[in-house]
Amino acid sequence: MTDVAEPTAEIDLHAEIERLRAQVAVLTARAETAEALADHDVLTPALNxxxxxxxxxxxxxxxxxxxxxxxxxxxxxxxxxxxxxxxxxxxxxxxxxxxxxxxxxxxxxxxxxxxxxxxxxxxxxxxxxxxxxxxxxxxxxxxxxxxxxxxxxxxxxxxxxxxxxxxxxxxxxxxxxxxxxxxxxxxxxxx
Structure with a gap:
């Protein structure tokens, strides 16, 4: 019974790691967008x-x-x-x-x-x-x-x-x- 539980736990761990990586990618993209918006004018394509x-x-x-x-x-x-x-x-x-x-x-x-x-x-x-x-x-x-x-x-x-x-x-x-x-x-x- 232990042999069956270990592969399931390992699969769950890999799935969680992939989910976290995807979440980090989304948050990184949001941070980059926010940083760009902080330096650019809200109306025009110029810098603020x-x-x-x-x-x-x-x-x-x-x-x-x-x-x-x-x-x-x-x-x-x-x-x-x-x-x-x-x-x-x-x-x-x-x-x-x-x-x-x-x-x-x-x-x-x-x-x-x-x-x-x-x-x-x-x-x-x-x-x-x-x-x-x-x-x-x-x-x-x-x-x-x-x-x-x-x-x-x-x-x-x-x-x-x-x-x-x-x-x-x-x-x-x-x-x-x-x-x-x-x-x-x-x-x-x-x-």
């Missing part, structure tokens, strides 16, 4: 502020160590309140998604795009200095105006003000972001 600041911090360390250029662009959409007020919040959401798609389509894989909140975005351009950053901002500004976004069959123009700040040895990502933000406000006021 937390994710962008993490990338910015790592990139600054890389720039310092390897003496690599980088440019930070800060975008504040112009007229976004008018889209929300005039066309509704669903149109505002569509505009934000269109802007994120446009920005992501116009950067390299080594670059990063984040939605910082509301209608503000940031772009990190690696291996690019101030001149390249300003040129990228000019081209993106033109694309926002000409491409806009489609809402209920009509193309709605968008606009934005960009601030550009090259990496100059900053050690705090919040300081660098504030510098790009300040440059954006100077540009916005000059208009």
């Amino acid at each position: 502020r937390r994710g962008f600041m993490s990338v910015l911090s790592r990139s600054m360390a890389y720039c310092r160590r390897h003496e690599v250029e980088a440019a930070l662009l800060y975008l504040d959409m112009d007229g976004f309140k008018g889209v929300n007020d005039g066309l509704g919040h669903a149109a505002g959401d569509a505009a934000l998604m269109a802007v994120a798609d446009l920005l992501l389509a116009n950067v390299r894989e080594s670059d990063a795009v984040g939605r910082l909140g509301g209608d503000e975005f940031a772009l990190l351009l690696m291996n690019a200095g101030a001149d390249e950053g300003r040129e990228k901002a000019r081209r993106l500004s033109e694309a926002l105006e000409t491409e806009g976004f489609v809402w209920e069959g009509a193309t709605v123009a968008l606009g934005g003000s960009f601030g550009v700040r090259a990496y100059a040895g900053q050690t705090d990502p919040e300081v660098w972001l504030s510098e790009a933000d300040a440059a954006m406000w100077l540009r916005k006021k000059a208009r």
Whole structure:
């Protein structure tokens, strides 16, 4: 009778191990999904502020160590309140998604795009200095105006003000972001 019980116990043990392995795989996948969601914007395909600041911090360390250029662009959409007020919040959401798609389509894989909140975005351009950053901002500004976004069959123009700040040895990502933000406000006021 002991010989019969041992194979059954062994089979039960193997079944339990397989069940636990499957459960671990499911939990691992959930954890990976949760981690990805923690760094990505809930509305757009861009990084959220937390994710962008993490990338910015790592990139600054890389720039310092390897003496690599980088440019930070800060975008504040112009007229976004008018889209929300005039066309509704669903149109505002569509505009934000269109802007994120446009920005992501116009950067390299080594670059990063984040939605910082509301209608503000940031772009990190690696291996690019101030001149390249300003040129990228000019081209993106033109694309926002000409491409806009489609809402209920009509193309709605968008606009934005960009601030550009090259990496100059900053050690705090919040300081660098504030510098790009300040440059954006100077540009916005000059208009």
